[in-house]
Amino acid sequence: MDVLHERCAGVDISKKDAKACVRTASTKRRGTFTTETTTWGSTTNAVLALRDHLLAAEVTLVVIEATSDYWKPFYYLLADELNVILVNARQAKNLPGRKTDVSDAAWLAQLGAHGLLRASFVPDQPVRELRDLTRARTQLTRERGQTVQRLEKLLEDTGIKLSAVASDIMGVSGRAMLEALIHGERDPQTLAELAKRKLRNKIPQLTEALTGRFRAHHAFLTRLHLDHYDQLTDAIGQLDARLEEAMAPFRPALDLLDTIPGINRAVAEVIIAETGGDMSRFASARHLASWAGVCPGHHESAGRTKSTKVRPG
Known part of the structure; x- marks a missing residue:
């Protein structure tokens, strides 16, 4: 099999450190290769020292396996001065029974030397920042939905079936009723009269749905859920504003x-x-x-x- 990179390095990364294997052509016997595996920390200074080590070894390709988010500082710092590729872990699986960090690094170096790995797509910094923003917004939006689900679950414990009548309990009418419940209002008719617009057509159903056993314990938890919902909404709004600028x-x-x-x-x-x-x-x-x-x-x-x-x- 042809060797595309006579000087290739494989880096197996974990949270605390990384194993770097440098594969070079042997000076004693033609067609053979020697490997040198060293251990490096994952701090910025340690990664910079690893970069100097690889530059001194004159490697032409550095292969990094995508492990959680631990690969990011290594990739960003090494790619400044070296030819670095990030590979999917599924495409660089080691042989069964040979799974150690040291053997993984050597395996990556061997595969990279023969050109058997396909580089993963790593976007430029502006796009990476966009990803961070959109993924954070997605996560916060999911958390906000979970907060509403927890609130609905809490209302089920009280016997109040607000979500069975109002499609959105966090709308203007739903929030007004929840706030009234928190402040001590328990009369179903009074609570139903807080409905706005089209929901007023369902006042009889609301009166029935708002009959329950809402206690101080539920008021305390409802307040927490509503405050958390508002905090998440505010954070999502900030992300939207930031994205508007970044998308220019x-x-x-x-x-x-x-x-x-x-x-x-x-x-x-x-x-x-x-x-x-x-x-x-x-x-x-x-x-x-x-x-x-x-x-x-x-x-x-x-x-x-x-x-x-x-x-x-």
Whole structure:
């Protein structure tokens, strides 16, 4: 098998340290290679020292396995002066029974030397920052939804069925009723009269739904949930404002994506943050769909299809 990189390094990363294996051609016997494995810390100074070590070894390729988020400081610092590729752990699996950090580093170096690894897509810094913002907003939005679910669960404990009548208990009418409950109002008719607009047509149903056993204990927890909901809403608003500024260079692509039926502004921002907005790095639309994880798997053996599940993406 051809050797594309006579001086190649593999780096196996963990939270506290990293094993770096430098694979170079042997000076004693032609066609053979020697390996040197060293251990380095994961702090910035240690990674910079590793970079100097690899530069001194004159490696032409550094292979890093994508391990959680631990690879990021290594990739960002080493890529400044070295040819670094990030590889998917599934594509660089070691042989069973040989799983150690040292052997993994050597295995990465060997695969990289023969060009058997495909580099993962690592976007530029502006796109990485967009990803951080959109992913944080997605997470906070999910947490806000979970807060509403906890509140609904709490109301079930009181026997109040507000969510069975009002589609959104965090709307103007729902919030007014919840605030009144917190402040001691227990009369179902009085609470139902707080309904606004179309919900006023359901005052009889609301009166029935708001009859329950709402105690001081429930008022305390409801207050906590409402405050948490408002904090998350405020944080999401700050992220939206920040994203508005960060999306300025991608405005044409964002406006174009927003015209597609079923894709709103927020989804368009996520698409740009995840793909970078530059489609030239993908050979075709099929490559993009495969990279995004929306293509079914293809695993066939002896004429039988074994798996077609979609991978996480």
